Amino acid sequence: MPAHDPSVILPLGLTLNFFTDTGFWSGVGVLAGIYALVALGLQLNVGYTGMTNFGAAGFMAVGAYAMAILVLKAGFSFWLSLPVAMLIAIGFGLLVGLPSLRLRADYFAIATIALAETVRIIAQNADSLTGGNQGLFCAEGGAGACYNDAWTNLSTTIEGWLQSLGWTNPESLAPLLIVVWLFVVGATLGLRFIQKSPWGRVLRAIREDEDAAEALGKHTFVYKLQSLAIAAAIGAFAGFFLALDLATVHPLDYEPLVTFFAYGVLVLGGLASYWGVLAGAVLFWTILEGTRFIGFGLDDTQIAALRFFIVGLALIVLMVFRPQGMFGKREEMVLGE
Amino acid sequence: MNDADVDAERPNGKPILEAAGVVKRFGGIRAVNGATLDVREGSITALIGPNGAGKTTFFNVVTGFYRPDGGRAAFQGDQILGARPHAIARLGMVRTFQITKALARMPVIDNMTLAAPDQPGERLLNVIAHPRRVRRREAEVREQAIELLEVFDLARVADDYAGTLSGGQRKLLELARALMTRPRLLLLDEPMAGINPTLGRRLLDHMQRLRADEGVSFLFIEHDMGVVMNHSDRVIVMAEGRVIADGEPHEVRTDQAVIDAYLGSGTVVEDERA
Amino acid sequence: MEAQSLTLGAEESAWRRLKEAADRRPAVTALIILGVAVIVMVAAKGLHLVAQTGLNGLSLGAIYALGAVGLTLVYGILRLVNFAHGDFLTFGAYMAYLVNVTSGMPLAVGILFAMATTALLGVAFELVLWRPMRARRAGLLQLLLTSIGLALVIRSAIQWFWSTDVRLLDVNTTATVSFLGLRIGRMQLIVIAIGFVVIIAIGLMLSQTLLGKRMRALADDLDLAETAGVNTRRVIVYTWVFAGSLAGLAGVLDASVTALSPNFGFDLLLPIFAAVILGGIGDAYGALAGGMLLGLVTEWSTLFVDAKWKIGVGFVALIVALIVRPQGIFGRARTI
Numbered sequence: 001m002p003a004h005d006p007s008v009i010l011p012l013g014l015t016l017n018f019f020t021d022t023g024f025w026s027g028v029g030v031l032a033g034i035y036a037l038v039a040l041g042l043q044l045n046v047g048y049t050g051m052t053n054f055g056a057a058g059f060m061a062v063g064a065y066a067m068a069i070l071v072l073k074a075g076f077s078f079w080l081s082l083p084v085a086m087l088i089a090i091g092f093g094l095l096v097g098l099p100s101l102r103l104r105a106d107y108f109a110i111a112t113i114a115l116a117e118t119v120r121i122i123a124q125n126a127d128s129l130t131g132g133n134q135g136l137f138c139a140e141g142g143a144g145a146c147y148n149d150a151w152t153n154l155s156t157t158i159e160g161w162l163q164s165l166g167w168t169n170p171e172s173l174a175p176l177l178i179v180v181w182l183f184v185v186g187a188t189l190g191l192r193f194i195q196k197s198p199w200g201r202v203l204r205a206i207r208e209d210e211d212a213a214e215a216l217g218k219h220t221f222v223y224k225l226q227s228l229a230i231a232a233a234i235g236a237f238a239g240f241f242l243a244l245d246l247a248t249v250h251p252l253d254y255e256p257l258v259t260f261f262a263y264g265v266l267v268l269g270g271l272a273s274y275w276g277v278l279a280g281a282v283l284f285w286t287i288l289e290g291t292r293f294i295g296f297g298l299d300d301t302q303i304a305a306l307r308f309f310i311v312g313l314a315l316i317v318l319m320v321f322r323p324q325g326m327f328g329k330r331e332e333m334v335l336g337e
Numbered sequence: 338m339n340d341a342d343v344d345a346e347r348p349n350g351k352p353i354l355e356a357a358g359v360v361k362r363f364g365g366i367r368a369v370n371g372a373t374l375d376v377r378e379g380s381i382t383a384l385i386g387p388n389g390a391g392k393t394t395f396f397n398v399v400t401g402f403y404r405p406d407g408g409r410a411a412f413q414g415d416q417i418l419g420a421r422p423h424a425i426a427r428l429g430m431v432r433t434f435q436i437t438k439a440l441a442r443m444p445v446i447d448n449m450t451l452a453a454p455d456q457p458g459e460r461l462l463n464v465i466a467h468p469r470r471v472r473r474r475e476a477e478v479r480e481q482a483i484e485l486l487e488v489f490d491l492a493r494v495a496d497d498y499a500g501t502l503s504g505g506q507r508k509l510l511e512l513a514r515a516l517m518t519r520p521r522l523l524l525l526d527e528p529m530a531g532i533n534p535t536l537g538r539r540l541l542d543h544m545q546r547l548r549a550d551e552g553v554s555f556l557f558i559e560h561d562m563g564v565v566m567n568h569s570d571r572v573i574v575m576a577e578g579r580v581i582a583d584g585e586p587h588e589v590r591t592d593q594a595v596i597d598a599y600l601g602s603g604t605v606v607e608d609e610r611a
Numbered sequence: 612m613e614a615q616s617l618t619l620g621a622e623e624s625a626w627r628r629l630k631e632a633a634d635r636r637p638a639v640t641a642l643i644i645l646g647v648a649v650i651v652m653v654a655a656k657g658l659h660l661v662a663q664t665g666l667n668g669l670s671l672g673a674i675y676a677l678g679a680v681g682l683t684l685v686y687g688i689l690r691l692v693n694f695a696h697g698d699f700l701t702f703g704a705y706m707a708y709l710v711n712v713t714s715g716m717p718l719a720v721g722i723l724f725a726m727a728t729t730a731l732l733g734v735a736f737e738l739v740l741w742r743p744m745r746a747r748r749a750g751l752l753q754l755l756l757t758s759i760g761l762a763l764v765i766r767s768a769i770q771w772f773w774s775t776d777v778r779l780l781d782v783n784t785t786a787t788v789s790f791l792g793l794r795i796g797r798m799q800l801i802v803i804a805i806g807f808v809v810i811i812a813i814g815l816m817l818s819q820t821l822l823g824k825r826m827r828a829l830a831d832d833l834d835l836a837e838t839a840g841v842n843t844r845r846v847i848v849y850t851w852v853f854a855g856s857l858a859g860l861a862g863v864l865d866a867s868v869t870a871l872s873p874n875f876g877f878d879l880l881l882p883i884f885a886a887v888i889l890g891g892i893g894d895a896y897g898a899l900a901g902g903m904l905l906g907l908v909t910e911w912s913t914l915f916v917d918a919k920w921k922i923g924v925g926f927v928a929l930i931v932a933l934i935v936r937p938q939g940i941f942g943r944a945r946t947i
Contacts, residue, residue, distance in 0.1 A: 052752060099934040105751045106691045110884050111933045114926045117881060121923045194465075198450070198458030198475060205440050205451050211402065212438035216452045216518055217426035218459070226461060256877075260759050267756060305770035305873075312763025319757045320744065 026173040028282070028289045030245050033180035036281035037238040038258075039265040040187050040274060041231030047271040048195060049227040050207030052109040055096055056235055056262050058116025061254035063089040063236025064243040065123055068136040071147040073129070078150035086236045092119075093232025097225045113256055123251040135250030151244050173245075180241050187234055188274045195274070203227060257308075264311045267318050270328025279326060350378035353413055353522050353554050354399070354430065360407030361391075361398045368394040370578030371408070376522065381548060381555045383565040383586075386575035387599055392558045393435055395575065396524055400432045401425045413521065427454070429521035433528065435558075437507040441500030445491060448499050448510060449482035450475070452517035482517060488543060489513045505532045512540065516547070525557035529564055541568050566590065574598065637940045638900075645904070648911075656914050663793050664910045670799045670868060672906020673806025677861035678879060679886035679898035680813060681854030687830025687893045688847050689741060691751060694758040696858060697880030698765035701873060703729040703859025704780075704866035705769050711781050718782055718867065722805075725863045726856035733855030734848055736761065742847075762877065770873040778871040780863070802864045809860065810899055817895050826850050830893045882909070882925030888932045891939030901939065 038056050045053040066085035070076040076084065100111040123130045130136065138146035146152075158175035171177075194200055205213040206220050213220050243249045261284075269280025288307050298306070318325060352375040361369040369391040376382050384392050397403040399410050401422035410418040412430045426432075440448050456478065457463040458471035486492040489509040494502065499510060508531060515523055529537050541564070547553040559565050565572060565586065572589040574582040576598035582589050589595055652661045682696045706728045707721035740761070744754060786797040817823035825846045828836045837843050862876055869875070886905045890897025909924045932939065 046752070052755065099930070103933060103937060106755060107888075107933055107937060109755060110692060110881075110888075111930060114881055114884075114929045114933075118923060118926045118930070121920070121926065125917075125919045125923075194461065197464040197471060198456045199461050199464050201443075201447055201451050202459055204443055204447075208440035208442055209438045211422070212434070212440060213451075214402075214422040215400070215426055215432055215434070215438075216514070217423050217431075217454060218451075219421070219423045260763065263756060263759070299774075301774045302771055304775075305767040307767075308763045308770065309767035312760040312765075312767060315756050315760030316740070316764070319749070319753045319760065320740075323753055 022171050023173075024289065024292075026171040026177050028285045029177045030173055030180055030241070031289065032281040032285040033177065033184050034238050034241045034245065035262055035265050035285065036184045036278050037180075037187060037234050037241070038262040039269070039277045039281060040184070040191060041234040041238075042262055042266045043271070043274055043277050044191060044195075044203075044227055045231050046266065047273070048200065048207060049203045049224060050105075050210075051101070051224060051227065052105045053112050053228065053231065054109045054256070054259050054263075055112030055116040056231070057254045057256060057258040058096070058112070058119045059089050059093060059232045059235025060239035060242060060258065061116070061119050061123060061251070062092045062232075063239030064249045064254070065130055065136070065239075066236075067240055068147045068243060068249045069129065072136060072138075078147065081147075082240060085240070086233050089232045089236035089239070090229045093228045093235075094225060096232075097228040101221060101224050101228075113259070116254075116259065117256065120251050120254055123254070130251075131249075133251070135248045137248040146247070147249075148244050148247055176241070176244055183237060183241075184278060187237075188278065191230075191274050199223075260315075261311060264315055267323070267325050268314065270325030272329065273325075273327040276325065276327030283326075350380070352376060353378040354410070354556065356395075356399060356408065356410040356418075358408035359395060359398055359405060359410060359418070361394055361403055362406045367578055369398060372575065372578065372580055374573050374580050374583060376554060376556045377571065378554055379548060379552050380570045381544060381568065382557075382571045382573060383569035384556055384558045384573050384575065385560070385562075385565055386581075389577075390575040390598075391578040392575050393526055396432055396526055396558065400430065400524060426518065426520075429519075430524065431515045431518050431520040431522070432524035433511045433515050433526055435526040435530070437504075437511045439499040439502060439507045439510055441498065443499060444496050445486070445499050445502070445510060446479070446482055446495040448514055449486060449517050450478045452514045453478040453481065454518055485513050485516060489539075505536055508532050509536065509540070520553060522554045522556065525555065527558050527560065529559060529561050537564070544568075641904075641940045652911060652914060659792065660914060661911070662791075664914055665907060666793060666795050666803070667799070668907035668910035669903070670795075670802045670806070670906070671910055672903035673803055673810065674861050674865045674879070674902075675883055675886045675906050676810055676899045676902025677806060677857045677864070678883040679890065679902040680810075680895050681857040682883055683887045683890065683893055683898040684826055684830045684850050684895055685854045686887070687833060688850060689754060689758075690833075691754050691758070692884060692887070692892075694755070694880070695736075695761035695765060696854075697876040697878070697883065698762045698769075699729050699733065699855060699858035699876065700862030700865065700879055701769055701871075701876030702732060702765055703862035704871050704876070705773060706859065707863040707866065708773075708778060708780060708871055712778070715781075718780065718863075721780070722860060722863050725859040727859075729859030729862070730852040730855035732765075733851035733858075737848060737851045742844075766873050766877065773871075773873065775873060780867050780871070782867045784868070796868065799868050802868055805860075806864065809857070813857070814896065814899065822846070822849055826853065827895055830895065878922070881929060882922075885925050885929035885932060887939075888929065888937065889939050891941040894939065894941050897939055897941040900941070 038060065041059070042053065042056060045051045063085050066088040067078075067081045070081040070084060071078055096112060096115050100108055100115070103111055124133055126132070136147065155172075155175040158178065159170050159172075162170040162174060167174075195203075202213060202218050202220075202223050205216075205218065206223055210220050239254075242253060246253065265280045265284045266277065267280075268284055269276030269278070287310060291303050291306050291310070294303070294306075354376040356375075357373050359369055359372045360367060372391065372395050374384075384395075386392055394403065398405050399418070401417070401420050401424070405418050408418060409416065412425065412428055415428060417425050417428070417430070440451070443451075455474070456471075457467060457474055463471055483492055483495065486495055489512070491506060491509060491513065494506070499507070502510060508528065512525070512528060515525075528540060532540065544555055545568075548555065557569075567586075569586060572582075572584065572586050573580055574589055574592070574595045576595075581598060582592045582595045584592075649661065678696070678700060681699075682693060685693050685696070703725035707718070707725040709721075710716050710724045711718050711721035740757065744757065749757075782798050784796060784798055787794050788797050788800050817827055825836065825841050826849065828839070828841065829843060829846050829850065833843065836846075861879075865875070865879065882905060883902070886901040887898050888901070889905060890899070890901030905925065905928055908928065909921055912924045913921055
């Protein structure tokens with residue numbers, strides 16, 4: 001068959017459509033951006049402070065639910081709900097940190113998962129507040145205002161700008177894609193800036209040897225709390241964007257699986273590299289979303305299973321053969337532990 | 338020479354560290370069983386004793402790394418027993434560790450600059466709001482760090498990862514780093530272990546100089562009796578969790594209780610000049 | 612920056628002495644607290660309800676205990692909590708499904724098959740993954756992420772072959788048994804019976820046999836056991852056989868009173884963690900006791916809160932345990 005035929009079958013039954021489908025790429029881009037945000041927070045916690053935080057999905061959930069509840073139940077404007085929800089997420093992060101920060105690495109991991117799962121259980125069962133297993137989208141069962149109405153308006157405006165710039169038929173996800181990545185780049189620049197400071201140096205010292213840092217007069221507990229709080233704030237925004245992407249806030253979108261995927265992004269990009277996180281996120285989601293194109297007639301659950309398998313295998317392979325990921329430094333892994 | 342210098346040289350000043358009846362239990366065992374001792378300001382005091390006497394445990398308790406089970410301790414008049422390690426370090430009592438804690442994946446120079454006190458850049462608010470102030474202090478700190486590294490002959494490895502240093506170099510880095518904090522009392526846990534004699538001499542000379550010039554006091558745990566006898570003003574002996582002797586080196590060496598404690602554990606106390 | 616000078620004043624010592632006594636005899640303290648709690652519950656809700664939910668608690672507790680004892684022993688080898696353990700339960704259940712439903716054989720055969728295959732799975736991973744990583748002195752984060760990767764791989768394989776459909780084992784879930792005025796599902800009773808028999812057998816095996824003692828020694832301190840001349844490689848393999856088969860059993864038992872789905876084992880993981888930590892990590896007897904205790908507490912909670920919150924009890928127990936007493940009820944105070 002001629003090479004330019006779009007239905008040419010590549011290995012794994014992929015078709016060439018894979019490369020030209022802008023809907024696909026904007027979907028990948030948005031997911032990559034959201035997970036990049038989560039993983040940036042993880043990088044701060046894990047790569048730079050040495051805290052094995054497994055509660056990332058919880059930060060997202062608190063951010064997203066707080067936002068939706070404020071808009072739908074408390075009558076906040078969408079724009080005001082964002083900073084307030086972020087503050088609530090930071091508060092939650094502090095709440096998580098206070099009792100659990102003194103635990104050693106694997107216990108801290110378990111404790112943070114447990115706390116994140118508690119958030120999810122509450123979301124699933126506190127029906128009147130969180131919509132329970134239905135989730136939250138619009139008030140009055142779909143007839144009233146939706147939490148993302150304000151965003152939809154902004155999105156339409158951005159689409160208008162894009163059209164005036166020459167893009168005749170912009171993807172519906174394009175505005176979200178742009179905003180998410182502006183955020184991601186901003187967060188990366190911000191994190192790099194504070195990381196290079198003496199404050200960031202204390203974090204790295206904590207990662208290396210917390211006792212040594214304490215012995216030099218650093219109040220390590222406070223620094224770890226700050227690291228967690230920043231990750232919570234960034235995680236909240238990841239939650240907001242996910243809520244906008246899916247147009248619903250549902251407990252199943254905040255399972256521990258999300259945190260595990262974020263760790264996949266983190267180690268793929270490499271520990272202790274903020275830009276690496278972005279590369280890792282894009283690669284990760286290109287592969288995962290790409291599974292949708294596999295032409296063997298797989299059903300949805302099998303595709304989902306394939307995704308878990310890829311992520312699980314990638315984690316194992318990376319940890320065994322290339323723990324520093326794509327952009328991490330080998331010495332960082334070798335000299336550690 | 339003013340009065341302060343004179344006092345610093347004469348090791349009979351008032352106590353900078355006072356511990357009374359310190360107790361630390363692990364399960365059923367009392368590793369420290371009522372330790373009472375003073376460290377005089379401006380002195381170089383050795384803490385010796387057979388293995389298992391509780392010396393390092395005592396350090397850990399008094400610097401806040403272990404929770405105490407009893408007793409009192411005061412540093413420059415402030416009660417410190419039960420306080421957190423960072424708070425005690427900030428008061429001016431800084432310790433080093435028996436097994437060095439070089440921050441392996443950070444450059445040597447970062448190990449040093451980390452330790453400097455009063456860094457506005459360590460508060461996130463200042464990093465964002467007062468970048469110039471942060472930069473200025475950072476430059477100062479860097480200069481001080483390099484000067485100190487030169488004293489210990491580590492300036493040439495300043496940019497290497499601390500994890501690539503040899504054992505002896507790490508011991509020196511540990512000491513240099515502790516000195517960056519501008520301490521009043523340094524608690525050194527076996528500072529000579531693993532260092533060759535020349536380097537060791539240099540370390541001891543530096544200690545003497547610090548004591549003379551700046552009045553820094555030292556309490557160090559040591560097993561090398563030659564060092565203890567020849568370089569300390571005062572020797573405190575611990576055995577089985579308590580202090581059994583406390584005096585000048587020559588007094589302690591002939592103290593029957595001390596000899597018994599060591600004979601019981603198989604070590605022999607000798608003066609290397611004998 | 613206030614320091615507290617500790618004085619041994621008379622006012623403090625009474626409370627301190629009580630606390631120290633409680634610390635020294637944790638099992639007794641726990642039993643006393645449990646006893647008091649039972650009395651309070653009976654007073655509030657009546658003996659019948661407490662006993663009825665207590666029975667359910669025993670069934671759940673047996674499952675938790677079987678899952679926890681393997682996890683805690685494996686901890687001593689891996690030096691970390693194995694996130695893939697929950698998926699061992701899932702694997703075991705699906706293996707039993709293969710035998711019991713797909714091939715139509717009795718459940719007993721299914722149980723044996725599940726235990727055997729899960730044990731094999733555990734050993735396979737030990738030889739292929741854990742042993743080489745230990746040899747390379749892999750760090751904690753590396754091992755943690757590897758175990759998560761493993762969990763995902765197992766779950767994905769199960770989902771690939773069996774999809775996310777909820778499946779049931781070929782057991783009679785409606786038959787009930789009555790005694791002493793209490794009703795319990797026949798299958799649940801069988802679960803309790805099997806659970807208890809196996810738990811007692813495990814207890815005996817751990818305390819009476821040489822292998823059992825070695826496994827406990829390893830779980831407590833691997834390096835020490837090695838210097839004492841124990842053939843650690845062999846004991847480690849046996850420990851995986853042990854942990855794997857018990858996990859498989861726990862999975863089948865849970866599936867027989869509830870249902871199978873690809874992630875049911877992972878859902879049980881956090882409560883099993885809680886049981887392990889409550890019992891003191893590395894302590895096999897503690898894990899058994901912790902599991903039973905957690906099962907009871909979870910079911911008894913339904914007397915006071917809506918049943919939909921039941922799963923949350925495991926999480927809360929875990930969090931409280933980690934905060935208040937990370938060494939568990941029976942563990943010694945290690946520096947955690």
